[in-house]
Amino acid sequence: MKIFATYNIKGGVGKTATAVNIGYLAARDGYRTLLWDLDPQGAASFLFRVKPRVKGGGKALIQGRRPLDGAIKGTDFDNLDLLPADFTYRNLDLLLDEAKRPERRLASLLAPLKSDYDLVVLDCPPSISLLSESVLHAADLLLVPLIPTTLSVRTLDQLTDFVGEFNGHRPGVLAFFSMIDRRKRLHTQIAQDLPAQRSDFATSAIPALSVVEQMSVRRAPVAVFAPRSQAAVQYASLWREAREQSGLRAPR
Numbered sequence: 001m002k003i004f005a006t007y008n009i010k011g012g013v014g015k016t017a018t019a020v021n022i023g024y025l026a027a028r029d030g031y032r033t034l035l036w037d038l039d040p041q042g043a044a045s046f047l048f049r050v051k052p053r054v055k056g057g058g059k060a061l062i063q064g065r066r067p068l069d070g071a072i073k074g075t076d077f078d079n080l081d082l083l084p085a086d087f088t089y090r091n092l093d094l095l096l097d098e099a100k101r102p103e104r105r106l107a108s109l110l111a112p113l114k115s116d117y118d119l120v121v122l123d124c125p126p127s128i129s130l131l132s133e134s135v136l137h138a139a140d141l142l143l144v145p146l147i148p149t150t151l152s153v154r155t156l157d158q159l160t161d162f163v164g165e166f167n168g169h170r171p172g173v174l175a176f177f178s179m180i181d182r183r184k185r186l187h188t189q190i191a192q193d194l195p196a197q198r199s200d201f202a203t204s205a206i207p208a209l210s211v212v213e214q215m216s217v218r219r220a221p222v223a224v225f226a227p228r229s230q231a232a233v234q235y236a237s238l239w240r241e242a243r244e245q246s247g248l249r250a251p252r
């Protein structure tokens with residue numbers, strides 16, 4: 001079982017869109033996939049038409065009183081399950097703070113699911129917190145969406161430095177440009193130059209397109225309702241890169 005996490009300290013950069021599309025594509029390729037919507041806003045749960053509710057809330061999960069598999073829901077898609085968001089997730093930081101070794105907590109909660117899933121995708125809220133630290137420690141690969149600006153690249157360097165200081169398990173980092181606006185010269189320039197110069201950048205990049213926004217109207221991944229769009233093509237390409245970089249083996 002591999003764990004991917006979509007992560008960026010910044011909000012509104014395409015984390016959820018990426019988690020939903022990558023999760024769907026993995027499941028379509030036959031990987032038994034679980035998406036955990038860790039954001040109390042519940043956007044990923046909404047997109048998969050699942051009620052953002054967990055019995056006993058985040059507290060029962062984090063304290064281990066309720067095993068994760070009891071809270072997992074099916075989606076409309078084969079091989080794809082969802083661990084929904086819950087509004088109490090806004091307190092996950094406090095709950096983690098009370099736990100032993102909080103930075104290892106998510107990894108140990110997910111460990112029993114090893115034989116049930118090939119891939120877990122964690123969709124994180126935008127922050128740098130105890131929760132995100134626990135996510136960074138659990139993940140094998142971080143998918144980091146970036147708006148093409150110089151400042152967002154700086155944020156990526158800060159993240160890479162932070163992760164580089166971890167003892168033991170360190171997640172791989174796969175950054176990619178999200179919401180590239182072809183009309184902006186700086187966007188196209190940065191999106192062209194950086195992936196060629198740096199090994200932590202994906203060659204795939206997601207254009208800013210209204211089909212991605214339409215996901216929230218259609219409540220489905222782009223590949224379902226706009227399979228030929230550039231967004232669908234680029235998410236598929238990003239999924240291939242992530243699969244290869246993480247060393248995820250072919251599904252049984």
Ligand SMILES: Nc1ncnc2c1ncn2[C@@H]1O[C@H](COP(=O)(O)OP(=O)(O)OP(=O)(O)O)[C@@H](O)[C@H]1O
Nearest residue numbers: 011012013014015016017126179207208209212213
């Ligand atoms: N490539 C894209 N083109 C156009 N719109 C996009 C694209 N990616 C995401 N969006 C839109 O931008 C908004 C934010 O995207 P998303 O929810 O995926 O970001 P996020 O990083 O998860 O945000 P948050 O930090 O609030 O969780 C959404 O309305 C989404 O539909």
Ligand SMILES: [Mg+2]
Nearest residue numbers: 015016039043
């Ligand atoms: Mg989100």
